[in-house]
Amino acid sequence: MKTILVTGGAGYIGSHVLNQLSKNKKYNVIVVDNLSTGRKESVIYGDLKIGDVGDHKFMDSVFASHDISAVLHFAGSIVVPESVENPLKYYSNNTINSFKLLEHIAKYNNPPLIFSSTAAVYGELKNGIASEESPTNPESPYGRTKLMTEEMIKDLNISNPKFRYVILRYFNVAGASMDGNIGQSTPQATHLLKAACETAIGKRKSMSIFGIDYPTADGTCIRDFIHVDDLARAHVAAIDYLINGYVSQTLNCGYGAGHSVKEVIEMTKKVSAKNFSVEVAPRRPGDCMMVMSKAEKIKTVLNWIPQNNDLETIVKSALDWEAKLK
Numbered sequence: 525m526k527t528i529l530v531t532g533g534a535g536y537i538g539s540h541v542l543n544q545l546s547k548n549k550k551y552n553v554i555v556v557d558n559l560s561t562g563r564k565e566s567v568i569y570g571d572l573k574i575g576d577v578g579d580h581k582f583m584d585s586v587f588a589s590h591d592i593s594a595v596l597h598f599a600g601s602i603v604v605p606e607s608v609e610n611p612l613k614y615y616s617n618n619t620i621n622s623f624k625l626l627e628h629i630a631k632y633n634n635p636p637l638i639f640s641s642t643a644a645v646y647g648e649l650k651n652g653i654a655s656e657e658s659p660t661n662p663e664s665p666y667g668r669t670k671l672m673t674e675e676m677i678k679d680l681n682i683s684n685p686k687f688r689y690v691i692l693r694y695f696n697v698a699g700a701s702m703d704g705n706i707g708q709s710t711p712q713a714t715h716l717l718k719a720a721c722e723t724a725i726g727k728r729k730s731m732s733i734f735g736i737d738y739p740t741a742d743g744t745c746i747r748d749f750i751h752v753d754d755l756a757r758a759h760v761a762a763i764d765y766l767i768n769g770y771v772s773q774t775l776n777c778g779y780g781a782g783h784s785v786k787e788v789i790e791m792t793k794k795v796s797a798k799n800f801s802v803e804v805a806p807r808r809p810g811d812c813m814m815v816m817s818k819a820e821k822i823k824t825v826l827n828w829i830p831q832n833n834d835l836e837t838i839v840k841s842a843l844d845w846e847a848k849l850k
């Protein structure tokens with residue numbers, strides 16, 4: 525059985541990918557995570573090695589002791605406003621640690637890489653819709669750290685075509701696994717739907733909307749929310765794609781549809797039947813008005829068919845998980 529390495533597998537998205545990988549047990553899975561935001565209980569499939577992607581000795585021992593056929597790189601720091609306040613943390617954990625991972629990949633036979641990138645690489649778009657060919661102009665240090673990593677990956681591929689990659693640019697990931705096995709467990713998570721669910725079930729007294737003066741229909745930002753199980757299945761398809769020898773790709777991961785912040789909150793109130801308190805706060809630095817994907821390429825390249833493309837389904841899955849965590 526081929527072995528794949530998953531960095532950051534104890535986190536939100538990585539653990540949902542592990543859940544999908546557990547369905548057909550096609551791959552032997554090694555998870556590397558320093559548990560800075562992840563939890564070991566979330567590693568529901570695979571062998572967890574606790575350590576840091578930036579720790580050369582530790583990572584060398586992981587690569588030396590397994591014949592790794594593909595790498596999924598989720599490990600990173602993900603909070604946009606924090607990246608504005610503390611950019612060096614982000615350049616260190618996202619860019620420099622990815623560089624170190626690439627060094628190991630180059631040293632150990634160039635296994636293909638699936639990299640967790642983000643819609644934040646695009647920045648503010650003319651019409652708010654990003655195709656993979658749209659210009660990249662990140663508005664935050666977070667987005668820049670991810671774009672720099674993309675560029676390192678692409679340059680490595682140019683210098684050595686034996687090394688191949690799939691860069692997945694996630695839009696707004698939300699929800700919890702439909703089978704109830706896993707969900708978002710990160711303490712102090714800043715994601716909109718997580719905050720709304722925690723408020724609905726009484727874990728937070730209230731939540732904030734950051735900015736109601738954007739030039740949108742209801743004044744709040746618009747995002748393309750993708751259910752985490754659909755995103756996880758895209759990763760499984762990307763592993764098979766690379767292991768079967770196909771060429772490198774950069775792919776948007778979204779549904780190509782937008783929902784406003786207010787719509788998400790209203791849906792959470794409806795599904796939970798709780799009219800919780802919402803405060804209005806100023807805009808956050810680094811937030812764009814509207815970010816939506818053009819989502820055709822991933823369907824063609826990976827034969828990916830979204831299964832949970834519905835806001836109510838996304839919200840319900842997240843609420844069910846939050847209630848379970850209580």
Ligand SMILES: NC(=O)c1ccc[n+]([C@@H]2O[C@H](COP(=O)([O-])OP(=O)(O)OC[C@H]3O[C@@H](n4cnc5c(N)ncnc54)[C@H](O)[C@@H]3O)[C@@H](O)[C@H]2O)c1
Pocket residue numbers: 531532533534535536537538556557558559560561562563575576577578597598599600601602617621640641642643693694695696697698710
């Ligand atoms: N959640 C989203 O909406 C979203 C959107 C776009 C991109 N992404 C990207 O997806 C990836 C996963 O995001 P997530 O939401 O699951 O975040 P998360 O914080 O839940 O997971 C990140 C995991 O990586 C681990 N980690 C962090 N730094 C590490 C290091 N140096 N060494 C080892 N482990 C380390 C953490 O402990 C955690 O388990 C990130 O790279 C993020 O930038 C996420």
